[in-house]
Amino acid sequence: MSEQCQRSDCPGSYEDMGGGELYCDTCGLAPVVSASGMISSPPTGMAAAALGSQHSGRGSAPSSRSSRSASSRRSVSGRLSRSLSGGTEAASRSVSVRTSSTGTAGSARGKLGAGLVSMPPVPRPDPRAAVLADPEVPERKRFCSRSECGAPVGRSRGDRPGRTEGFCTKCGHPYSFVPKLRAGDVVHGQYEVAGCLAHGGLGWIYLAMDRAVSDRWVVLKGLLDTGDEDALEVALSERRFLAEIEHSNIVRIYNFVEHLDQRTGSLDGYIVMEYVGGKSLKEIANERRTPEGRRDPLPVEQACAYGIEALEALGHLHSRNLLYCDFKVDNAIQQHDQLKLIDMGAVRRMDDRTSSIYGTVGYQAPEVAEVGPSVASDLYTVARTLAVLTFDFQGYTNVFVDSLPDPDHIEVFARYESFYRLLVRATDPDPGRRFASAEEMADQLTGVLREVVAIQTGKPRPALSTLFGPETKVVDDKLFPELTEAPSVLGARTARGAGPAPAALPAGGTVATAPLDAGAAALALPVPLADAADPNSGFLAGLSVSKPAELYTALQAAPVNSLELRLRRYRAQLELGELTHAAKALATLEAEYPEDWRIVWYRGLHSLVTGDHETAALSFDAVYDAFPGEPAPKLALGVCAEVLGQLDNAAEYYRLVWTTDPGFVSAAFGLARVLLAGGDRAGAVGALESVPEASIHFTAARVAAVRARLRGRRPAEWLREDLDAAAGQVERLADFGLDPARRERLATEVLGTALDWVLSGSPGGAPGPGTLTLLGSEADERGLRFGLEHSYRVLARLAQRGEERIELVEAANRFRPRTWV
Known part of the structure; x- marks a missing residue:
């Protein structure tokens, strides 16, 4: 039994139109679906939204949906900020970030896929194959074309089919869904019609052959109703705007012609545009089906x-002072390796305050109806399209008409x-908090x-940032303190006889490493790039001093007290440890530039240096919200998570940065550090050994990897592979x-660990079958002792101080095996 239509003034009921899509057989509206997936009654205040849905049902249409109030809280509360103690307080302390359209330069990108993705090809089909055999507008998509009305028209009553032409019973406006052109008609003495391609928001779209220009295929786009002034104005506006536009991703406009309708005697206008063969994003999405x-x-x-x-x-378009207004899956076609916008009927000038606004419910931003x-x-519509494409976005035209589902329930978000x-930033309820330009959003999306x-793929995809410089240095590239003697002296056995039992490892097999200095880590993070428009940009770029004290002195000679100068001076104060002066300077900057993202970034740095780690995390989280395509905020959040003791979160952020861009070597060391602390020795070694040879930190990473293999190991463990690998690295x-x-220091650690292993007396503490040679020494007690003696004597010769030399010679003597000479 069919469901009764939810609208109180509609006698219709819902019918399945295929694919599980329900529409009312009278008003043509889809039912409102609750978050649980059940059909529900329309919430209070949805009358305007329902009218917008009518327009959505037939494509682009005037917007009449009221904006719904919504919270404008900026932070999306990532996994780190969500886990901070005092959830309400933490949320109230979250900071807002706005960006300027002048702050980001556009980056060059290549063909579809940005050189990063191999896109499925879409060949250009035979244009004739796209012609509809029986062009007809489904009844559920027939609505009055007057923007003030939008009532359903042409619907069937009982056994009587719906009329394709007539007058709206609500407002009396005439309507017609009959194609005005037929195959064989010649328009303007030049364009021979092949048939109908589709029915859009402004009427039928026809395929034609241009007999005057090499028989090229073109598209003729006509009006929905020549008697409708709004539709006529849209068509005329489209002609004016599109004649000015030439872009590889936008359909080309060739001509604007008129044709006398022999049946009605009306003179109809048609736009002649490029034929774009291929598939729309809607077709591409709909063709993908599960079993x-x-x-x-x-x-x-x-x-x-x-x-x-x-x-x-x-x-x-924006650079030409134009707005697109109606981007969605229907209005973009992939042809070969290129995407083109094909429906420009809603395009308008930015300063236009009088003409009708066209858009589609579910894609259109909530403030459009009011402002x-x-x-x-425009950027909002792109984000909504991305959401529709990437997950099963049920209810995007009603329940989630201006919001996104809980990320915990969406696999791609998780x-x-x-x-x-x-997506959250691009669809923020406050337009001022969205991306400032298409270029900025494209950079972040890239x-x-x-x-x-x-x-x-597991393969890095690095790129130069337009917002941050490289990391200034790699802190804690020495994960472990240097040992003064080999582990065997400190652990299981002394030089000649049994010694104390090996010290117990920390719970869970974790390894004690050098603790992270949060302040040093903060000051090693990438620095935001200076604004090239700042009056001091040339002066600051020419500074060659690097020591903080010298830099601070040099900054006093700046010609103007600009924002960039103050930021550079503030950072120098942090590096000099002048925290009181730095705090005052930052407070002043925050008061004068409350929404400059760089001030938020420096608040995070200041908080890390001063030990307010939760504020640091919230600050960096806000920058991550603003610039989700940048590695620097994720690296900073990794540091915050680590000092807050959230090792799993720290590992995720470090891994994310390191996987994407191996230029951030701090992420590799950070990942190794937290994995070791969590007992994942193999993962830590893998992270360190993934530092490429081209990096200046390659040697430090390999040294740390050797120590990660050996430090804190129980002599009874099976160590043959790790010892062999460590010796090979040395x-x-x-x-x-x-x-x-x-x-030689590293050699003593390898040989000392091997000696403990051999002397442990446990089943695992023996080399086993086959000869094992480590750094030129046989892996038995005698050979390892000789190897240790040799290394300590080499260290003694290299020692700079006499006391150190004596200690090293004594260590060599302790390890020397008993001999007759």
Whole structure:
């Protein structure tokens, strides 16, 4: 039995139109679905939204949906900030970040996929194959074309089919859904019609052949109703705007012609535009089906590639003072390796305050009905399209008409936090908190795409940031303190006889490493790039001093007391430890520039240096919200999570940064540090050994990897593979700049650990079958003792102080095995 329509003034009932899609057989509206997935009554105040849904049902239409009030809290509360104690207090302390359209330079990108993704090809089909055999507008999509009305028209009554032409019973306005052109008609003496391609928001769209220009295929776009002034104005506006636009991602307009309708005697206008063969994003999405027949969302990397191309096109329109207003899956076509915007009927000038606004419910920003479209509302539509493409977005036209589902319930959000944050910012209820430009959003979306591809392939996808410089240094590249003697002296056995039992390892097999200095880690984070428009930019770029005291003195000679100068001076104060002066300077900057993202970043640095780790985490979290494609905020959040004791979160952030960009070597050391603390020795070694040879930190990472293999090991463990690998690393490190003294120190650790292993007396403490040689020494007690003696004597010769030399010679004598000479 069919469900009764929810609308009190509609006698219809819902019918399945295929694919599980329900629509009323009278008003044509879809039912409102609750968050639980059940059909529910429309919530209070949804009358305007219902009217908007009518327009949505037939494509682009005038917006009449009221904006719904919503919270404008900026932070999306990532896994770190959500876990901070005092949830309400933490949320109230979250900071807001706004960006300027002048603060980000556009980055060059190549063809569809940004050089990062191999997109499924979409060949250009035979245009004739796209012609509809029986062009007809379904009854559920027939509505009055007057923007003030929008009532359903042309509906069937009992056994009587709905009329395709007539007058609206509500307002009396005429309507017609009959194609005005037929195959064989010649328009303007030049364009021979082949048939109908589709029915859009402004009427039928026809395929035609241009007989005057090499028989090229073109598209003729006509009006929905020549008697409707709004529709006519849209068509005329489209002609004016699109004649000015030339962009590879936007359909080209060739001509605007008129044709006399022999049947009605009316003179109809048609736009002649480029024929774009291929598939719309809607078709591409709908073709993906699971074995059960449900829609299979697009891979997130494919959707991101589409979004980047769309933003390129929108950015071009914005540069020409134009707004697109109605981006959605229907209005973009992939042809070969290119995406094109095809429906420009809603395009309007930014300063237009009089013409009708066209958009689609579920895609359109909530403020458009009250304040009109803007650059921010255009970017909103791109984010909504990405959401529709990447997961089964049930209820996006009603329940979630201006919000996103809980990320914990959406797989793609849970797996790709940066992608979720990008959508959250682009759809913020406050337009001022969205991305400032299409270029900025495209840059961040490209960064997110790099991250997604790196996660999926395991291959880094680094890129220069337009916002941050490289990390200033790598702190804690020595994970472990230097040992003055080999582990065997400190552990299981003394030089000649049984010694104390080995010290117990920390619970869970964790390894004690050098503690992280949060202040040093904060000052080693990447520095925001200076604004090139700042009056001191040239002066600051020319500074060659690096020591904080000298830099602070040099800054006094700056010609103007600009923001960039004050930020540089503030950082120098932090580095000099002048925390009182730095705190006052930061407070002044926050009062004068409350929403400059760099001030928020420096608040995080200051909080890390002074020990207020929760505030630091919230500050960096806000920067991550603003710039989800940047590695720097994630690296900073990794540091915060580590000092807060959240090792799992720290590992996730460090791994995310290191997987994407191996230029951030601090992330590799940080990942190794927290994995060791959590007992994952193999993971820590893998992180350290993944530092590439081209890095200046390669040697330090390999030294740390050797120690990660050996420190804190129980002699009874099976160590053969680790000892062999560690010895091999020590031998190879001489070719990478490891000085002789450090090489011999490392050798004593390898040989000392091996000696403990041999002397442990347990089943695992023996080399086993086969000969094992470590650094030129046989892996038995006698050979290892000789090896240790040799290393300590080499260290003694290299020692600079007499006392140190004596200690090293005594250590060599202790390890020397008994001999007759």
